[in-house]
Amino acid sequence: MDRREFLKTSGALVISFRAPSFQALAQAGGKPALVPGELDSWIAVLPNGDVQAFFGKMDMGQGLDVAVAQIVAEELDVGADRVEVLMGDTGTSCNQGGASGSTGVSNGARLMRRAAAEARRVLVERASAQLGSPATELKVADGVVTGPKGSTSYADLIGGRYFNHKVEWNNQVGNPMDIKVPAKSKAPADYKVVGKPMPRRDVAWKVYGTSKFVTDVRVPGMLHARVLRPPRAACKVKSLDAGSIKGIRGAQVIRDKDFVAVVAPREWDAVRAAKALKVEWEPMKAPFVPMKDLYQHIRNAKVVKREDEVKKGDVNAALSAPGVKVVQAEYEWPFNSHASMGPGCAVVEIEKDGSCNVWTGSQKPHFVRDGVARLLNLPPEKVRAVWVAGPGSYGRNDAGDAAMDAAFLAKATGKPVRVQGMRADGTAWDPKGPACVHRARAALDASGKVVGYEFISKGFSRQHIATNESQPADSLVGQSLGVAPNPTQIFGVPGESYGFENKLLGWETIPQFVDHCSPLRTSHLRDPVGPEIHFGSEQFIDEVAHAAGEDPVAFRLKYLTNPRHAAVVKAVAEKSGWAGLGKGKGISFADRNGTAVAAVAQVEVDRKTGRVWARKFWIAHDCGLIINPLILKQTIEGNVVQGLSRTLFEEVRFDRDSVKSVDWASYPILDMGDAPESIEIVLIDRPEVAPSGAGEPTIRVIPAAVANAFFDATGVRMRRAPLSPEYVKAALSKA
Numbered sequence: 001m002d003r004r005e006f007l008k009t010s011g012a013l014v015i016s017f018r019a020p021s022f023q024a025l026a027q028a029g030g031k032p033a034l035v036p037g038e039l040d041s042w043i044a045v046l047p048n049g050d051v052q053a054f055f056g057k058m059d060m061g062q063g064l065d066v067a068v069a070q071i072v073a074e075e076l077d078v079g080a081d082r083v084e085v086l087m088g089d090t091g092t093s094c095n096q097g098g099a100s101g102s103t104g105v106s107n108g109a110r111l112m113r114r115a116a117a118e119a120r121r122v123l124v125e126r127a128s129a130q131l132g133s134p135a136t137e138l139k140v141a142d143g144v145v146t147g148p149k150g151s152t153s154y155a156d157l158i159g160g161r162y163f164n165h166k167v168e169w170n171n172q173v174g175n176p177m178d179i180k181v182p183a184k185s186k187a188p189a190d191y192k193v194v195g196k197p198m199p200r201r202d203v204a205w206k207v208y209g210t211s212k213f214v215t216d217v218r219v220p221g222m223l224h225a226r227v228l229r230p231p232r233a234a235c236k237v238k239s240l241d242a243g244s245i246k247g248i249r250g251a252q253v254i255r256d257k258d259f260v261a262v263v264a265p266r267e268w269d270a271v272r273a274a275k276a277l278k279v280e281w282e283p284m285k286a287p288f289v290p291m292k293d294l295y296q297h298i299r300n301a302k303v304v305k306r307e308d309e310v311k312k313g314d315v316n317a318a319l320s321a322p323g324v325k326v327v328q329a330e331y332e333w334p335f336n337s338h339a340s341m342g343p344g345c346a347v348v349e350i351e352k353d354g355s356c357n358v359w360t361g362s363q364k365p366h367f368v369r370d371g372v373a374r375l376l377n378l379p380p381e382k383v384r385a386v387w388v389a390g391p392g393s394y395g396r397n398d399a400g401d402a403a404m405d406a407a408f409l410a411k412a413t414g415k416p417v418r419v420q421g422m423r424a425d426g427t428a429w430d431p432k433g434p435a436c437v438h439r440a441r442a443a444l445d446a447s448g449k450v451v452g453y454e455f456i457s458k459g460f461s462r463q464h465i466a467t468n469e470s471q472p473a474d475s476l477v478g479q480s481l482g483v484a485p486n487p488t489q490i491f492g493v494p495g496e497s498y499g500f501e502n503k504l505l506g507w508e509t510i511p512q513f514v515d516h517c518s519p520l521r522t523s524h525l526r527d528p529v530g531p532e533i534h535f536g537s538e539q540f541i542d543e544v545a546h547a548a549g550e551d552p553v554a555f556r557l558k559y560l561t562n563p564r565h566a567a568v569v570k571a572v573a574e575k576s577g578w579a580g581l582g583k584g585k586g587i588s589f590a591d592r593n594g595t596a597v598a599a600v601a602q603v604e605v606d607r608k609t610g611r612v613w614a615r616k617f618w619i620a621h622d623c624g625l626i627i628n629p630l631i632l633k634q635t636i637e638g639n640v641v642q643g644l645s646r647t648l649f650e651e652v653r654f655d656r657d658s659v660k661s662v663d664w665a666s667y668p669i670l671d672m673g674d675a676p677e678s679i680e681i682v683l684i685d686r687p688e689v690a691p692s693g694a695g696e697p698t699i700r701v702i703p704a705a706v707a708n709a710f711f712d713a714t715g716v717r718m719r720r721a722p723l724s725p726e727y728v729k730a731a732l733s734k735a
Contacts, residue, residue, distance in 0.1 A: 032162055036094045036169040036179060039122070040162045042115035043072070049143045049155035051076060051083045053116070056096030056177070057108040058088035058387050060363055060394075061638065062695050063200040063631035064104040070627055071109050074193040075116035075185060077140035078154070088387025090369045097174035098364030098468065099393070102593065102693030105627060107175050110690075115167065118181035122165055126157050173366075188625065188687035195685075197630030202389070214361040214388040214399075215420060217347045222416040224267040226274035227405050228260040229429050229476070232657040233288065234517045235281035244278040253277065254412050258517070259480035261409055263417060271422075286656040287514045295332045295720075298437045298459055301510035305461075305489035313502030315441075318452025324443040327547045331440075331536030332720040333459075335652035336433035336525055339667055342391030343426030344402035348372070348409075349416035356383045358407065361390020362399040367468035371400070372407040375472045394642075395524035398430040400469030404477050424662040429476070432652055433525035434460035436491070438536030443502075448548040450559065453500040455493070455537050458508040462529050463488040464522040479516040487512070492529045494537035495591040495700070497562035519659040520652070530592060530700030531646055535721055538588040538704030542711070552587050552708065553578055564622050564686075565591060568598040571620035571682045576600040586708025588701040594692035595623040599640075601705035605713050607732055610725030613674065614644055614706050619698060620682040624689035633681050636698045640679050643702030645670035648723050 032038040044052040053072045059065045069083040076083075086092050096108045124145060128135040133147035140146075143154040153159075168180040188194075205211035237260060242253045251264040251273035262273035289297045319326055347359040356378060362368045369385035372378075390399055398421060406419040421429075436459025443452035464487045465474040472478030473485050491507035513520055545555035553573045560566045569589050572578075578585065581602060589598045602616040617640050626632055649668045653660045661667035707718050710728075716735040720727060 032164060034092070034094065036177060037166055039115060039118060039165040039167050041094055042112065043119045043163070045119075045154045045158050047155060047160035049078075049082070049153055049159055051078055053083055053085045053112055054093040055085050055087045055108065055112060056093040056098075056366065057104050058099055058363060058365070059104075059202070060099045060695075061392075062104070062635045063628065066198055066200055066631060067105055067627040068109050068112050070193045070196070070198060071113045072116040074191055075113055076120050076143070078143045080193050080198060082143070088365045089384075090366050091384045091386070094177065095173045095366035096177050098362075098366060100175055100364065100467070102595070102695040102697065103175050104693070104695065105691045106693045109627075111177065111179050113185055114179055114181050114183070117183040117185045118165075118167060119163065121181075121183035122163060123154055123157050127152050130157070194625075194627055196628065198628055200631060200634070212388065214359060214390045215342065215345045217359045217388060217418070219347060219349050219416045222347065222418050223263040223265060223409075223413055224270040225261050225263045225406065225409050225417050225419045226270045227419065227421070227425070228262070228274055228277065228279060229425060230258075230281050230283075230517065232281065232283040233519060234284045234514045238280040238282040240280070241278040245273040245276050248273045248276065254409055256412070257481050259408070259477055261405065263409060263413055283657060284514065287518075288520065288654055288656050289513070290656060291654055294334070294435055295437050298435065298510060303458070303508045304511055306506060306508045308504060308506035309493045310503060310505035312500075312504075315452050315454045315502045315504040318502040319441055319443045319454070321443065321451070324445055324451060325547065326441060326443055327544050328439075328441040329540055329543055329717075329719060331438040331539060333436050333438075333532035333535055334721060335435045335520060335654075336646055336650050337427050337652050337661060337667055338392070338394050338397035338430045338525060339427055339650070339669055340390075340392035340394070340397050340430070343421035343423060344398035344400075345390065345418070345420040346399070346403035346406040347416065347418045348403065348406040350410050350414075354378065354382060356407070356410075358383065358385040358403055359388050360385055360399060360403040361388060361393065362403060362469060363387075363393045364400075364468040367470040368400060368403045370470040371404055371472060371475065374470070375404055375407055375478065376411055394526035395528065396431050396465065396467050398426050401429075401476050404469060404472065404475040408477050427667050428659040428662045429519050431465055431521050431523035433532070434462050434491075434522040434529065436460070436529070436532055438533065440536060440540040442540070442544045444544070444548055448550070450500050450544060450548070452502040453498070454504045455540065456504070456506045456508065457491055457493070457529070457533055457536070458510065459491060460512060460522050461487055461489045461491065461509040462522055462524060463490050464512050467524045476517060485516050492533055494533055495530075496537070496560070496589065497565050497591065498541070498559040499561040500559065520654065526642065527592065527696035527699045530590070530696065531643060531703050532721070534588065534590050534700045535647075535703035535707060538590065538701070539707050539717070539719070542586070542704075542708045543717070556587070556589055560589075562591070562596070564596045565589065567684060568596045568620040568622050571684060572598040572600050572618050575620065575680060575682045576618035584709050584713035586705045586710070586712055588705035588708060590697065590700045592693070592697035592700060595621070595694060595697040597621050597697045597701050599698070599701040599705040601702070601709045603706060603709040603713055605710060605728070607714070610729035610732070612648055612706070612710060612723050612728060614648070614709070615677050617676050617679045617705070618682070619679065620684065621694070621698065622684040622686065623692050623694045623697070624686050625691045626683060626685045627691060629683055632683060632694055635694050636681055637679050639696070639698035640702055641670060641675060643699040644674075644676070644706065647703040647706050647721060648674065651722050651724070
């Protein structure tokens, strides 16, 4: 019968999810434990010869699963279309750290490569025994092993069964996890699949709506929940009137200390109850400084920690030497929100046997498992976290808080609970990228040579809460229950190789406004502190070049000491036709963990309205070995667009005790009308160099490229981000 007839007959439509079971392989010989030291934890060959790869990271929109499929297919000598990558499920994969630090290929896929190479070695050895020919005489093509005495297939050799084969594990979890195997991986010269352009696998279902997001997860008997965040930072509950939602069907209040939520069988009733519940909050007294005083506060605040990461020669002596010309400047960057396309969502179900299932959009589900286990006092092996694609994640957004909230409420109610915030919850209460001030000084001698250079960043730590959800102390529910946060003091320095003879690169962190339950708590946002640092440092390089009377491209090439760094600057200058671009051009360069990127921007400035249009971009990108040039280009384009949004529009607005950026009107992001006309990309492939990541490096060069182009177009320096119409008009008017 068709769907309409089915619904008319049954009278109900139920869409439900269950945690998927690992049933791909037969149980012959017993299922090995899910530990990194077992080959079966990484690779499986199904009865039909297709391959499953169990990946402890996940794709957040960069096509990482396709790259992993290509790498595994290459080492196993099967078609990439025959490799299914299972990602982000603690029941089927080991904790490789989730999506983190652009390490999906450089760290995560390296293990998959070794596991696949070892699987091939083991299978060829078994084929050798079966066919009676030395392994050196056997060849593999599309999973079929052929020798002088016949052939066999992966399906015949092991299809549907376990390898039961050990590999050497380094006993670390997260990004540092690694394995060693006897097998030797292929040389780049022998690649047939790696290096080929292959399309992403998630576009069709997202366009046609044929699969589900985390917001679509439903389980039988589930309650919908809304958590009531305080209207101001660090508020405590003074009183609560549970009777105020008495008339809303099935709604009930869940309160523990300063954590307040409502649950109901229907989502709309939970939304209504959250609006109707009468709660009196006892606020702190003006915990934040006025927004207009933010940068002066940062300048004056006491330093919690300082670290000089690059220290060469005597900068102070160089800056005070007789006859030198001193160039100095300061740059300001605001708090940024993740502003994901939807608020966080999670579903948690506690089974009768005490085990727990979590469906989460967090990019680190293994750490969500650990955090939920700690919150519920369960052993980690009793919790299974399954990553389901969510509305976006660029570091530590509000998805982790949703999972922890749902876990707490599932235990409190004894029923499965789905937590989803509203727009204001996601934009106002997500962890923020830190506000900061950068101060820079340089000394030029009489010939224009740079003899001293100093760049110091000062701001809020980029890890007031951890970058993952493994500790209740780093969640809003944990802090509402009285768990004290344990911040890490860390910031960063520019990624570059300028060979100034006296050089100091350092950073300083300052205390948070509020230690717990703060909407201005800080954590990782895509390329943590990369865009803000290089907004300052690469603008300052341009300012020093201008003071020395040199072209910005020639100046960089004069001082860059790393040949790969110089190569991307040369490549982008050539691609853009730098010398003939005319007014409104700017260049920026940066390195991120071994990936070198240079950008040229061409902008148009409307002096009357203050609108800045970054019309064209050229990018040169060197991340070592290229796995998939098509998806790499798409990833770079995404970096450009998101980086441009943060450069031109994004700024968290707040008053003395609360965040006022709660929607797209108060926290605008780039829309189609402000998107670039074109983005041209030069990819530098270095097969001899291990891949070093592409998910984040390009975003860090965009702000300075645009700001330098703005100066070239107007003669005015924008040392404060964003380059919004409001600030642009003020700067032009002042100039």
